[in-house]
Amino acid sequence: xxxxxxxxxxxxxxxxxxxxxxxxxxxxxxxxxxxxxxxxxxxxxxxxxxxxxxxxxxxxxxxxxxxxxxxxxxxxxxxxxxxxxxxxxxxxxxxxxxxxxxxxxxxxxxxxxxxxxxxxxxxxxxxxxxxxxxxxxxxxxxxxxxxxxxxxxxxxxxxxxxxxxxxxxxxxxxxxxxxxxxxxxxxxxxxxxxxxxxxxxxxxxxxxxxxxxxxxxxxxxxxxxxxxxxxxxxxxxxxxxxxxxxxxxxxxxxxxxxxxxxxxxxxxxxxxxxxxxxxxxxx
Amino acid sequence: xxxxxxxxxxxxxxxxxxxxxxxxxxxxxxxxxxxxxxxxxxxxxxxxxxxxxxxxxxxxxxxxxxxxxxxxxxxxxxxxxxxxxxxxxxxxxxxxxxxxxxxxxxxxxxxxxxxxxxxxxxxxxxxxxxxxxxxxxxxxxxxxxxxxxxxxxxxxxxxxxxxxxxxxxxxxxxxxxxxxxxxxxxxxxxxxxxxxxxxxxxxxxxxxxxxxxxxxxxxxxxxxxxxxxxxxxxxxxxxxxxxxxxxxxxxxxxxxxxxxxxxxxxxxxxxxxxxxxxxxxxxxxxxxxxxxxxxxxxxxxxxxxxxxxxxxxxxxxxx
Amino acid sequence: xxxxxxxxxxxxxxxxxxxxxxxxxxxxxxxxxxxxxxxxxxxxxxxxxxxxxxxxxxxxxxxxxxxxxxxxxxxxxxxxxxxxxxxxxxxxxxxxxxxxxxxxxxxxxxxxxxxxxxxxxxxxxxxxxxxxxxxxxxxxxxxxxxxxxxxxxxxxxxxxxxxxxxxxxxxxxxxxxxxxxxxxxxxxxxxxxxxxxxxxxxxxxxxxxxxxxxxxxxxxxxxxxxxxxxxxxxxxxxxxxxxxxxxxxxxxxxxxxxxxxxxxxxxxxxxxxxxxxxxxxxxxxxxxxxxxxxxxxxxxxxxxxxxxxxxxxxxxxxxxxxxxxxxxxxxxxxxxxxxxxxxxxxxxxxxxxxxxxxxxxxxx
Numbered sequence: 028x029x030x031x032x033x034x035x036x037x038x039x040x041x042x043x044x045x046x047x048x049x050x051x052x053x054x055x056x057x058x059x060x061x062x063x064x065x066x067x068x069x070x071x072x073x074x075x076x077x078x079x080x081x082x083x084x085x086x087x088x089x090x091x092x093x094x095x096x097x098x099x100x101x102x103x104x105x106x107x108x109x110x111x112x113x114x115x116x117x118x119x120x121x122x123x124x125x126x127x128x129x130x131x132x133x134x135x136x137x138x139x140x141x142x143x144x145x146x147x148x149x150x151x152x153x154x155x156x157x158x159x160x161x162x163x164x165x166x167x168x169x170x171x172x173x174x175x176x177x178x179x180x181x182x183x184x185x186x187x188x189x190x191x192x193x194x195x196x197x198x199x200x201x202x203x204x205x206x207x208x209x210x211x212x213x214x215x216x217x218x219x220x221x222x223x224x225x226x227x228x229x230x231x232x233x234x235x236x237x238x239x240x241x242x243x244x245x246x247x248x249x250x251x252x253x254x255x256x257x258x259x260x261x262x263x264x265x266x267x268x269x270x271x272x273x274x275x276x277x278x279x280x281x282x283x284x285x286x287x288x289x290x291x292x293x294x295x296x297x298x299x300x301x302x303x304x305x306x307x308x309x310x
Numbered sequence: 311x312x313x314x315x316x317x318x319x320x321x322x323x324x325x326x327x328x329x330x331x332x333x334x335x336x337x338x339x340x341x342x343x344x345x346x347x348x349x350x351x352x353x354x355x356x357x358x359x360x361x362x363x364x365x366x367x368x369x370x371x372x373x374x375x376x377x378x379x380x381x382x383x384x385x386x387x388x389x390x391x392x393x394x395x396x397x398x399x400x401x402x403x404x405x406x407x408x409x410x411x412x413x414x415x416x417x418x419x420x421x422x423x424x425x426x427x428x429x430x431x432x433x434x435x436x437x438x439x440x441x442x443x444x445x446x447x448x449x450x451x452x453x454x455x456x457x458x459x460x461x462x463x464x465x466x467x468x469x470x471x472x473x474x475x476x477x478x479x480x481x482x483x484x485x486x487x488x489x490x491x492x493x494x495x496x497x498x499x500x501x502x503x504x505x506x507x508x509x510x511x512x513x514x515x516x517x518x519x520x521x522x523x524x525x526x527x528x529x530x531x532x533x534x535x536x537x538x539x540x541x542x543x544x545x546x547x548x549x550x551x552x553x554x555x556x557x558x559x560x561x562x563x564x565x566x567x568x569x570x571x572x573x574x575x576x577x578x579x580x581x582x583x584x585x586x587x588x589x590x591x592x593x594x595x596x597x598x599x600x601x602x603x604x605x606x607x608x609x610x611x612x613x614x615x616x617x618x619x620x621x622x623x624x625x626x627x628x629x
Numbered sequence: 630x631x632x633x634x635x636x637x638x639x640x641x642x643x644x645x646x647x648x649x650x651x652x653x654x655x656x657x658x659x660x661x662x663x664x665x666x667x668x669x670x671x672x673x674x675x676x677x678x679x680x681x682x683x684x685x686x687x688x689x690x691x692x693x694x695x696x697x698x699x700x701x702x703x704x705x706x707x708x709x710x711x712x713x714x715x716x717x718x719x720x721x722x723x724x725x726x727x728x729x730x731x732x733x734x735x736x737x738x739x740x741x742x743x744x745x746x747x748x749x750x751x752x753x754x755x756x757x758x759x760x761x762x763x764x765x766x767x768x769x770x771x772x773x774x775x776x777x778x779x780x781x782x783x784x785x786x787x788x789x790x791x792x793x794x795x796x797x798x799x800x801x802x803x804x805x806x807x808x809x810x811x812x813x814x815x816x817x818x819x820x821x822x823x824x825x826x827x828x829x830x831x832x833x834x835x836x837x838x839x840x841x842x843x844x845x846x847x848x849x850x851x852x853x854x855x856x857x858x859x860x861x862x863x864x865x866x867x868x869x870x871x872x873x874x875x876x877x878x879x880x881x882x883x884x885x886x887x888x889x890x891x892x893x894x895x896x897x898x899x900x901x902x903x904x905x906x907x908x909x910x911x912x913x914x915x916x917x918x919x920x921x922x923x924x925x926x927x928x929x930x931x932x933x934x935x936x937x938x939x940x941x942x943x944x945x946x947x948x949x950x951x952x953x954x955x956x957x958x959x960x961x962x963x964x965x966x967x968x969x970x971x972x973x974x975x976x977x978x979x980x981x982x983x984x985x986x987x988x989x990x991x992x993x
Contacts, residue, residue: 039535044429044440047422050503051444057469058458073471073483080472121355128351132344140352142620147363149557149616151564153585154609157592157602158369159362181362184355201715204682207702208709209780210732212338213347223719242451244567245585249593260453264571275461282454293449297442300449304508305515308553342701 055286061279062090069276090276091284094267100281102255103262108288110172110258111240114179118236119229121180122187127217129188130195131203141192148185152245160249174250175258179243183236190235190306194228195221227299234296235303241289259285373602380596391603401604404582408608411498411583412562418502419558420551423509428539430510431517441511448507456571459500463487463572490580493573497581501568505561509554516550517543549626556619563615564608584608631693631706631783631816632658633679638688640674640840648674650840652688656818661810663819663831666863671840672820673788679818680786681705692783703732708777709786712793714769716761716776722748723757726776733780747775750809767798774806778813785817791826803829824864828852836860858990861913861983867960869983870919872912872953876905882929885912885984887953893929895979901993902984910993913983916947919959919975921967926976936971950975 061069063086071077094100128134129141159178160169168174198221206216222229247258254266263281267274293300341347374391377384395401430441447455462469463486471483487493520543528538566585569575575582575590582590584607592601633656640649649671656662664672677683679690681702690697697705708729717725723744730740748754751771761769770790777785790806791799807830810817821827827834828848836843836851836859844856855861861869874885876894883894883902892912894902902910922931932952940947946965949958952975959975967973984993 040429040432040434043425044434047426047429047444048440051447051507054455054458054462054503055446055450057462058455061458061461070467072466073468073475076476077472080469080476117358121358124351125355128348132348132351134345134348137348140356144359145620146616147359149560149612149619150363150367151560151585151608151612153564153566153588154605154612155363155366155370157588157598157605158366158373160593161598162362162366162369177358178362180355180358184358188355199713199715201711201713202717204680204702205709205711205715205776206717206728206732207682208680208705208707209729209776210703212342212701212703213344214338214341215732220717224717226719238449244451244453244570245589260451260567263457264453273461275464275467278457279461282457285454286450289449289451290446293445294442297438297445300445301511301515304445304448305512308512308550308557339701 058279058282058286061275062283063087064276065089066276090274090280093274094277094280094284098266098277098281099255099257099262100259100284103257103259104285104288106172106256107241107258107260107285110175110179111237113172113176114183114240115233115236117176118180118183118187119233121184122191122232123222123225123229125184125188126191127195127221130192131200131217131221144185144188148182148189150182152182152243156245156249159246163250169250170252170256172256175243175247178246178250179240183239186239186307187232187236190232190303191225191228193306194225198224227302230296231299231303231306234292234300235307237292238289238300370602370606373599374606376599378599380598384599387599391600392607394600395604395607400579400582401584401587401607403580404584404587405607407494407581408563408583411494411501411565412559414495414498415501415505415562416555416558418498419505419509420555422502423506423554424513424551426506426510427513427517428543430514441514445507445511447504452504452567453571455504456500456568459496459503460487460572463496487573488577490577493577493581497569497572500572501562501565504568505558509558512554513547513550516547520546552622553619556615556622559615560612563611632656632660633784633816633818634689634691635675635679636689636691638675638678638690639686640671640678640683641686648840649678652837652840652842654835654842654845656816658816659814661807661817661819661830661832663821663827663834664837665821665824665827665831665834666837666843668822669839670837672822672835672837675837676786676788676818676820679784680707680709706780706783707786708780708782708784709788710773710777710790712789714761714773714790714793716769716772718761721758721760722753722764722772722775725761725772726779729776729780743779743781744775747779750778750812751775766794767802770794770798770802774809778809781815783816785815787817787819787821789821790819792821792823799826806830825866828864834864836863838863854992855913855983856992858911858913858985858992861985861992865915867916867947867958870914870916870955870957870959871985872914872955872957873909873987874912874953875909876902876907878903878906885910887912887955889934890932890953892932892977893979894984895930895982897980898982898984898993905984905986905993909987911985911987911990912953913985914957914977915981916958916960918978918981919957920961920978921948921959921965922974922976927979930977930979931974933972933974936967936969936973939967939969948973 060082064083065085065087068083068085125144129137163169163174163178168177202220202224203216206220207213211219244260247261251257251261254262257265259281263278263285267278267281341350375386375388377387426444430437430444465483465488468483468486470486471480474480474484485492486496524542525538528542533541564585565583566589569581569583569586573581575586584604588601588604591597591604635652635654638649638652641647652675664675666672674683678685681697681700685698692705692707717728720728726744726747727740730743745754748757751774753768753771753775756764756768756772761772764772773790791802794802803826819830831848833845833847834851835845838859844851844860851860851864855864858871862871872887872890874887877884877886883899883906885892885894934950934952936948936950938949940949941963944963946961946963947958948961948967949956951957985991986993
């Protein structure tokens with residue numbers, strides 16, 4: 028019985044799991060290998076034989092050097108970081124306030140507003156990018172980081188509000204009632220009691236919002252035109268392809284470097300991220 | 311009988327009660343009204359959403375009814391833009407592609423995501439790190455990972471062609487991105503790769519709420535693994551599944567970046583989605599009115615999905 | 630220190646629920662007043678209106694000489710202990726107790742002095758640096774009380790503070806609360822659904838039902854002179870026995886009749902009951918007003934029945950039986966020997982009989 032069970036476990040668990048792992052991680056592995064492979068090895072056609080198809084014996088940093096020397100990559104990285112942080116901060120503050128109001132305060136139309144925020148949460152960026160580009164231009168925000176710092180919150184605020192509203196609802200009302208009796212104002216009870224108690228929820232919302240901003244593409248593509256001001260995803264797409272020529276080594280080096288910060292943030296806060304992710308779809 | 315400590319405290323009360331009612335400012339006192347406080351708390355977020363979502367939406371509607379282009383305000387043309395799109399063969403194909411892409415990507419994401427969730431729900435070594443790494447495709451910027459895929463699909467240097475050729479499966483290279491049908495399937499593959507972890511992790515969270523007692527009870531009743539999945543797991547997971555599918559459908563239907571990087575809509579406009587085609591017409595060609603109209607073709611579908619979602623949420627609240 | 634006056638207090642919720650109806654109460658300075666009643670009776674809503682946590686629909690609440698109707702909670706000099714204790718989970722015990730004083734901008738050394746005094750009184754000095762999650766239920770309860778007393782408020786409000794504790798601890802904390810009140814001499818309003826708590830703690834007790842005040846009085850007054858059938862049934866355990874009877878006049882005396890039961894209306898009640906002659910009424914008898922008949926009991930106050938269930942509790946025995954169409958119970962001395970199904974004659978103490986109006990339920 029035991030032997031048959033072990034044999035069965037290979038088929039129902041180990042092999043499928045291994046396939047999933049390879050399928051999920053191979054593109055990242057390939058990205059990394061390409062980034063350190065010398066050009067001579069890189070451009071070998073699909074027919075050519077190769078002694079080391081899946082790794083390289085002459086790893087090189089030339090692509091990274093080229094990337095940092097010939098492009099504005101460090102600027103892109105800095106821009107992406109700054110924009111992601113500011114837009115996350117704006118969205119968190121707005122989301123904490125709005126989420127608190129919707130979760131705790133009684134006022135007419137609160138239910139309608141809750142639904143409205145949920146609906147805007149589901150509005151994709153690709154629906155509105157054309158008129159939005161004109162609005163950004165009319166507000167003289169075009170080609171400034173503020174164009175993204177103010178538009179990213181359009182998809183982050185609904186998410187943060189929704190997630191935090193759910194979190195605040197799990198905190199006993201008596202906590203803030205007690206604080207108000209202890210002498211705090213409503214606002215003071217919110218800031219001094221409810222927000223500190225909600226730090227796990229706020230962190231979840233923040234981490235998730237940060238990765239979403241880091242990931243954003245279409246607004247950054249349309250609103251930013253100077254090479255210096257681009258974010259990593261847009262910079263890699265538009266500046267590393269000259270004409271029809273793809274510099275694959277540099278492209279993959281850029282993709283790798285552009286992924287590392289967000290992957291690091293993620294790895295430090297996996298549990299919070301997962302809470303944010305699963306919370307993002309809860310009704 | 312009176313405790314001396316407490317008697318002392320009574321004296322302290324009289325010396326140190328600072329001006330009770332003047333200690334907070336008039337503004338904060340004003341905010342004690344629930345309605346006023348709610349208004350103040352909601353204004354910042356609402357302002358951003360109104361300026362950058364509600365207002366552009368109205369503008370999109372207006373643009374779609376005019377012949378506006380870059381540098382030319384244009385004039386009112388009624389539904390001419392919609393009519394033009396309706397008869398535009400590229401748009402017809404783009405719409406078909408979008409439906410095709412959304413349907414198959416969602417089916418694969420759900421099936422594989424469910425499978426992965428069931429695997430991850432078992433206990434095994436290195437579970438935490440494996441679960442964490444499974445989410446990487448969802449974390450890493452899509453544009454960057456899509457480039458890795460494009461490199462793997464490269465017509466000349468594809469590692470996949472190399473592998474298949476040298477292992478004797480194929481004799482001629484596969485036209486991954488150079489043939490319209492192949493390219494669309496490749497996009498479905500990449501989208502599945504990217505979105506599957508989202509399904510897996512959310513469904514896993516749902517799975518963890520299902521009491522193991524139910525499975526044990528079903529097993530004692532003589533149900534095999536498949537029966538247990540079909541009669542216990544699947545029905546209990548259905549609410550979570552529906553919500554995840556809705557989110558995924560919205561994101562996939564309005565997808566832009568993946569196709570933009572992978573094929574750019576080519577070859578010969580054969581892999582456009584609504585969003586990429588709207589971008590090409592509205593931004594690359596500067597025909598803002600037509601581009602806005604093309605985007606708005608997504609709206610009825612998205613609206614339907616959101617409406618379904620809201621109805622569903624109402625029903626769940628009722629239970 | 631202050632008295633609390635409640636005048637014509639009403640609370641209507643937006644969904645139309647009328648939770649508190651025309652409540653009038655005068656809580657004296659230093660008094661321990663208990664509001665008791667079944668859930669949904671409006672006692673908690675009343676307390677929350679005193680705290681300022683619920684808006685008043687109409688009426689007045691005065692603390693001392695000030696009308697506080699529109700004052701936010703922070704401006705009412707009150708402290709409240711909640712059922713779930715509502716300890717701030719991110720603050721230590723010390724910080725929990727200091728918070729109210731910090732909000733009122735007391736100097737640091739004064740805060741420290743008061744927190745340590747309160748911790749001393751409650752015996753929680755060793756816990757001051759702990760977080761609430763590291764405390765047991767009883768310890769949390771003490772911290773919640775400590776947080777209230779450091780403020781030296783004019784009024785203490787308690788919202789079912791003992792109901793999350795297990796039975797043994799609840800009895801212990803009940804005694805401690807009573808002792809604490811005697812020490813602090815601060816006006817207190819205490820809400821509970823447990824009539825034993827109400828009777829043991831309250832200087833006076835308010836019984837509420839469906840938003841109405843049923844009766845206000847000292848514990849023994851409520852027990853011995855319930856104003857209506859509801860109070861009579863709510864206060865006391867086991868509850869008062871009720872029998873639906875018809876009052877009749879025969880042979881110059883008034884009789885209360887029910888199926889298989891005929892009891893004479895005791896002389897001291899005759900005058901009040903006479904007006905109900907020929908009508909139905911409810912006869913109420915406390916379990917201890919009944920006993921197994923002996924030769925000295927007058928036949929007019931006795932009836933025959935069969936024992937249903939016997940509950941020996943050690944210090945007393947509860948005998949359950951049916952009579953006059955109702956289930957009844959009597960409390961007798963543990964030396965009495967009875968068995969189930971045994972036929973017995975039960976006698977009534979004629980001085981401890983209650984009659985209630987059939988429709989209004991008011992005491993006759």
